[in-house]
Amino acid sequence: MTLSSSKFPGVELLPGGSLVDLEYADDIVLFGEDADKMQSLLTTISNNASMFGMRFSPSKCKMLLQDWVASTPELMIGSEVIERVDRFTYLGSLISPCGLVCDEISARIQKARLAFANLRHF
Structure with a gap:
């Protein structure tokens, strides 16, 4: 459009x-x-x-x-x-009103922690 x-x-x-x-x-x-x-x-x-x-x-x-x-x-x-x-995710990236990258970095670190915690160790 x-x-x-x-x-x-x-x-x-x-x-x-x-x-x-x-x-x-x-x-x-x-x-x-x-x-x-x-x-x-x-x-x-x-x-x-x-x-x-x-x-x-x-x-x-x-x-x-x-x-x-x-x-x-x-x-x-x-x-x-x-x-x-106060914030939302657009195409996988965190958008916040302050526009700082630190919010996005923190969100990605948290996602990585969750993914790592869900891995099964053999």
Whole structure:
């Protein structure tokens, strides 16, 4: 799906370059700096998906806020509110609001410990 960057500006990565979304298979991450624009983006994507017989499951959608100074927005898909989380995993990588790598490293060390503990020694 191609999103118009003029209607949905996303977030600025470099001067003159913005990022609206990341898409991989059925995983989508949306970026935005304004709650109203994010709600509009969610509604547009949801409506476009429904034209093809698809729908988003609000229980599988999450909202992560980074450097958010305004009151916590209430984004919705249809009549259901999207859950706000402090971190989530996207394509196997831990995403947190601070954006530090230490959270990802700690998560991977924990996964390695669990995998090692489950090994059977002969």
